[in-house]
Amino acid sequence: MAEMKTAAYICSGCGLGDKLDIAQLGKIAQNEGKIALVRDHAFLCNSEGVQMIRDDIEKEGVTHVCIAACSRRAKTEAFHFPTVAMTRANLREGVIWVVAEGSEHDEVRQEMADDYVRMGCAELKKVKLPQGNPNTTLQKRILVVGGGMSGLTAAFEAAEAGYEVVIVEKQARLGGWANKLWKRVPFKAPYAEPQDTGVAVLAAKVSTHPRIKVHLNSTVAETAGAPGRFVVKVAQESGAVTEEAIGAIVQATGFTTYDIAKLPELGGGQANVVDQAGLEALAQAANGGALKRADGKEIKSVVFLQCAGQRDETGQHLAYCSGHCCATSIKQAMYFKDANPDIDTVVLYTDLRVPGMGEDFYRSAQEKGVIFTKGKASGVEAAVNGCKVSFKDLILDEDTSLDADLVVLATGQVPNAGVNLDAWDKAVSEADGGSEAAKQNKSEMQKISILNLSYRQGPDMPQFKYGFADSHFICFPYETRRTGIYAAGPVRRPMDMLQATEDATGAALKAIQAVENASLGRAAHPRSGDLSYPIVRLEGCTQCKRCTVECPFGAIDEDEKRFPVFNEQRCRRCGTCMGACPVRVISFENYSVDTVGNQIKAVEIPDEFSEKPRVLILACENDAYPALDMAGLSRTVYSAFVRIIPVRCLGSVNTIWITDALNSGYDGVMMMGCKKGDDYQCHFVKGSELAGYRMGKIGDTLTGMGLEPERVSSYEVAITDNERVAKFINEYVAQLVEMGPSPMKGFG
Amino acid sequence: MSENRQAIAHYRNNFLKEVEVHVEDGEWVKMCMQCGVCAGSCPLGNAWQHTPQKLFMMIRAGKREEVLSSDSMWMCTSCYNCIVRCPRKLPITHIMHGLAHYAHRLGMAPKGQPTREVARLFWNNLAKTGRVNELKFSLAMYFKDGFIQGIKNLLAMQGIGIGLMKAKRLNPMELLGGHKCKDKDGIHKMIAKAREIEERKQGYAS
Numbered sequence: 001m002a003e004m005k006t007a008a009y010i011c012s013g014c015g016l017g018d019k020l021d022i023a024q025l026g027k028i029a030q031n032e033g034k035i036a037l038v039r040d041h042a043f044l045c046n047s048e049g050v051q052m053i054r055d056d057i058e059k060e061g062v063t064h065v066c067i068a069a070c071s072r073r074a075k076t077e078a079f080h081f082p083t084v085a086m087t088r089a090n091l092r093e094g095v096i097w098v099v100a101e102g103s104e105h106d107e108v109r110q111e112m113a114d115d116y117v118r119m120g121c122a123e124l125k126k127v128k129l130p131q132g133n134p135n136t137t138l139q140k141r142i143l144v145v146g147g148g149m150s151g152l153t154a155a156f157e158a159a160e161a162g163y164e165v166v167i168v169e170k171q172a173r174l175g176g177w178a179n180k181l182w183k184r185v186p187f188k189a190p191y192a193e194p195q196d197t198g199v200a201v202l203a204a205k206v207s208t209h210p211r212i213k214v215h216l217n218s219t220v221a222e223t224a225g226a227p228g229r230f231v232v233k234v235a236q237e238s239g240a241v242t243e244e245a246i247g248a249i250v251q252a253t254g255f256t257t258y259d260i261a262k263l264p265e266l267g268g269g270q271a272n273v274v275d276q277a278g279l280e281a282l283a284q285a286a287n288g289g290a291l292k293r294a295d296g297k298e299i300k301s302v303v304f305l306q307c308a309g310q311r312d313e314t315g316q317h318l319a320y321c322s323g324h325c326c327a328t329s330i331k332q333a334m335y336f337k338d339a340n341p342d343i344d345t346v347v348l349y350t351d352l353r354v355p356g357m358g359e360d361f362y363r364s365a366q367e368k369g370v371i372f373t374k375g376k377a378s379g380v381e382a383a384v385n386g387c388k389v390s391f392k393d394l395i396l397d398e399d400t401s402l403d404a405d406l407v408v409l410a411t412g413q414v415p416n417a418g419v420n421l422d423a424w425d426k427a428v429s430e431a432d433g434g435s436e437a438a439k440q441n442k443s444e445m446q447k448i449s450i451l452n453l454s455y456r457q458g459p460d461m462p463q464f465k466y467g468f469a470d471s472h473f474i475c476f477p478y479e480t481r482r483t484g485i486y487a488a489g490p491v492r493r494p495m496d497m498l499q500a501t502e503d504a505t506g507a508a509l510k511a512i513q514a515v516e517n518a519s520l521g522r523a524a525h526p527r528s529g530d531l532s533y534p535i536v537r538l539e540g541c542t543q544c545k546r547c548t549v550e551c552p553f554g555a556i557d558e559d560e561k562r563f564p565v566f567n568e569q570r571c572r573r574c575g576t577c578m579g580a581c582p583v584r585v586i587s588f589e590n591y592s593v594d595t596v597g598n599q600i601k602a603v604e605i606p607d608e609f610s611e612k613p614r615v616l617i618l619a620c621e622n623d624a625y626p627a628l629d630m631a632g633l634s635r636t637v638y639s640a641f642v643r644i645i646p647v648r649c650l651g652s653v654n655t656i657w658i659t660d661a662l663n664s665g666y667d668g669v670m671m672m673g674c675k676k677g678d679d680y681q682c683h684f685v686k687g688s689e690l691a692g693y694r695m696g697k698i699g700d701t702l703t704g705m706g707l708e709p710e711r712v713s714s715y716e717v718a719i720t721d722n723e724r725v726a727k728f729i730n731e732y733v734a735q736l737v738e739m740g741p742s743p744m745k746g747f748g
Numbered sequence: 749m750s751e752n753r754q755a756i757a758h759y760r761n762n763f764l765k766e767v768e769v770h771v772e773d774g775e776w777v778k779m780c781m782q783c784g785v786c787a788g789s790c791p792l793g794n795a796w797q798h799t800p801q802k803l804f805m806m807i808r809a810g811k812r813e814e815v816l817s818s819d820s821m822w823m824c825t826s827c828y829n830c831i832v833r834c835p836r837k838l839p840i841t842h843i844m845h846g847l848a849h850y851a852h853r854l855g856m857a858p859k860g861q862p863t864r865e866v867a868r869l870f871w872n873n874l875a876k877t878g879r880v881n882e883l884k885f886s887l888a889m890y891f892k893d894g895f896i897q898g899i900k901n902l903l904a905m906q907g908i909g910i911g912l913m914k915a916k917r918l919n920p921m922e923l924l925g926g927h928k929c930k931d932k933d934g935i936h937k938m939i940a941k942a943r944e945i946e947e948r949k950q951g952y953a954s
Contacts, residue, residue, distance in 0.1 A: 367778070
């Protein structure tokens with residue numbers, strides 16, 4: 001690479017020139033920032049200003065550009081110079097829009113701007129233009145695990161988009177659950193009658209598609225590699241193994257029904273009690289005629305018990321609602337009514353939940369004479385000719401009963417998500433201990449694995465609530481913690497067939513994005529397009545394994561000497577490994593311990609008698625930094641004593657930054673990140689959680705330094721929190737003023 | 749009544765179907781989704797033993813005796829709040845009156861229920877001559893609970909009665925036959941025809 005030549009451009013537009021001494025900023029960039037070329041411009045983002053920068057890059061050989069103007073999130077199209085490394089000093093949203101009006105604030109406003117220019121210049125010295133991961137991949141084939149409605153849809157959509165697809169299906173034919181259904185809940189207007197499933201047509205289209213290869217009677221025996229370079233071993237029932245090169249994976253392994261044998265109190269196990277799947281079998285056998293029980297008797301009355309073993313508060317059964325079962329029972333009641341309107345059909349429900357266009361379907365069933373009774377069943381007993389259902393009528397508030405030839409239990413969906421990684425971790429550490437039984441237990445556990453990933457982190461993707469396959473449920477439902485592997489359909493959350501097909505289409509698109517990004521050496525969501533990637537200086541590594549354990553995406557394996565092995569294609573560039581590393585050997589070309597550390601050190605710290613505290617804010621670039629920008633946009637005033645540095649994720653915050661800041665005389669540090677916990681909003685899943693954990697341990701260090709633990713504080717900031725974030729800042733600064741200046745001042 | 753009993757015998761086991769056929773707007777009962785908005789909207793709701801929501805549930809549960817002998821539907825004042833608010837657009841007010849009428853014709857409506865008594869006296873008074881005889885109607889109302897009570901009512905109301913007479917709003921001569929419409933027989937024929945049409949519509953046609 002050519003020799004480094006720096007340049008700084010200071011904009012005086014948008015009122016910057018009126019409120020700030022631009023000449024002084026230029027001098028600071030030149031003298032303190034040691035920038036070779038410093039220019040100012042009255043309107044930097046217009047074509048003339050941009051052309052000026054472009055000319056300097058071409059003619060003057062500028063390789064590093066610092067733009068002191070608006071936020072790094074603004075004017076990104078104008079300031080797009082892909083051939084140079086760039087930093088931005090945020091003078092508009094970060095200074096003039098948030099510092100109080102009036103000449104009495106001129107001094108602190110100018111100091112704030114001076115510091116941001118110093119920080120921009122200091123960062124510039126340490127950044128390099130990301131070159132992109134040299135290990136690009138070529139494999140763009142998509143593997144779909146599971147050949148049911150979701151899997152078929154994902155495969156068909158991906159193939160129609162021009163990608164090669166491989167389907168692995170355990171059964172002898174494609175179709176999955178849909179094969180067992182007589183009809184499906186309607187998915188087209190007028191949403192009034194059960195419709196044909198259409199699975200046969202779809203399966204035929206898939207089997208004859210020129211870009212789709214189907215493995216029947218097969219399972220995935222091993223998945224190794226990373227997006228764009230997976231090597232998948234497909235094992236046939238016969239034992240034959242085929243190796244497939246794969247770019248990305250869609251896991252559409254569906255669900256099994258909750259076992260009705262676990263519901264003896266509702267008649268599970270009795271001859272005249274079936275689950276919804278059992279009723280579909282009876283309907284298929286009837287083939288449109290009168291439905292008959294297993295003993296051959298024609299069914300004249302039927303009761304559907306909703307929420308059987310679901311929404312259970314006792315902890316014995318499923319705690320959740322499976323979402324589809326109300327509409328399914330309505331559909332099944334119609335099987336009877338359509339064959340013979342005189343058959344008594346009662347749906348016993350506590351809350352009828354029919355999402356989507358289900359309300360029309362519900363109404364249609366009422367018109368056909370299906371009786372809906374709001375009640376909670378307490379028991380099902382065998383009676384002379386069928387069953388007696390005891391229940392509490394919740395409208396009439398009385399205990400009563402119904403007789404029926406057949407009872408149908410609406411049981412829930414249980415995901416086929418493979419191995420639970422929490423249990424797996426435990427089994428692995430026990431097996432490492434050496435006992436034969438523990439080793440046996442581990443290999444037993446592996447038998448239910450679906451993907452058999454050869455990842456350090458375990459053989460399947462992590463599981464979410466209630467054992468469903470991983471999902472960033474709140475913000476990005478399709479995302480998982482295993483890059484390039486996407487869950488679709490009821491394995492991800494309970495859903496009906498219509499939702500599953502939509503889900504499968506979404507997952508197919510995610511898989512396509514993943515292979516395309518991997519082929520260009522770029523990151524996948526949420527830093528999609530990012531060309532930087534973690535670079536590790538292995539000679540300094542102490543094999544502590546923190547990065548491999550803490551990586552939220554399982555991107556880092558270990559070699560036989562326990563050194564980390566980075567799989568860049570699995571990496572999302574959050575920097576959690578960088579934050580974890582105690583010896584600081586992990587960095588990105590444009591984001592490292594030094595790029596941030598240099599900014600922290602560049603700030604001028606006033607002495608203890610100045611009554612000007614300095615507070616460092618490390619703000620997550622996903623939510624907190626935009627919220628701070630919005631505070632600027634809405635001209636919400638906050639203290640001019642803060643200096644804000646955006647970070648990729650709080651997980652990337654290395655504790656050295658905190659101790660460095662406090663050592664050099666900052667009075668306090670605020671960490672702003674996304675919501676953590678069960679309903680986390682962290683874009684990198686574990687980042688804010690890990691930051692909270694690491695900062696929990698920093699208290700001792702602070703006490704050792706003779707500092708109050710309050711000098712470091714953490715905040716959860718959502719992207720909409722522009723008002724709150726200003727309040728946090730002002731309150732914290734007031735608290736620090738009360739506490740008095742840091743005793744570390746002057747030692748830095 | 750015997751022919752009525754025969755007509756409904758077929759539905760003995762399915763009260764909902766009986767209601768659908770014999771009660772005005774009864775075919776709507778199955779469409780209730782038990783949200784309870786009618787019960788919450790009724791200005792007299794807390795005076796009812798059974799809200800419309802409950803009545804519909806009882807019909808579906810086959811509680812024939814309880815529904816038809818209930819006095820709840822007789823309490824409806826036709827304010828139409830429930831009809832306006834029902835998300836399923838059930839003509840609830842009409843169904844209430846339909847149920848009351850059906851219970852009355854089966855002879856199952858509660859004895860001495862005030863609304864029913866007023867309605868009966870009013871109808872009989874009107875149907876006789878084709879005009880309402882207000883004096884006779886008032887007297888019939890006063891004496892509906894017995895002779896002694898009738899005299900007490902009269903004494904209590906005498907001031908108003910005399911006032912009305914002085915203002916020429918009440919003619920004591922009405923007691924002797926009173927005014928009637930021009931074609932009394934025609935009115936009787938009309939009523940008979942209307943009844944015949946209704947019987948046919950509600951499945952009682954011979």
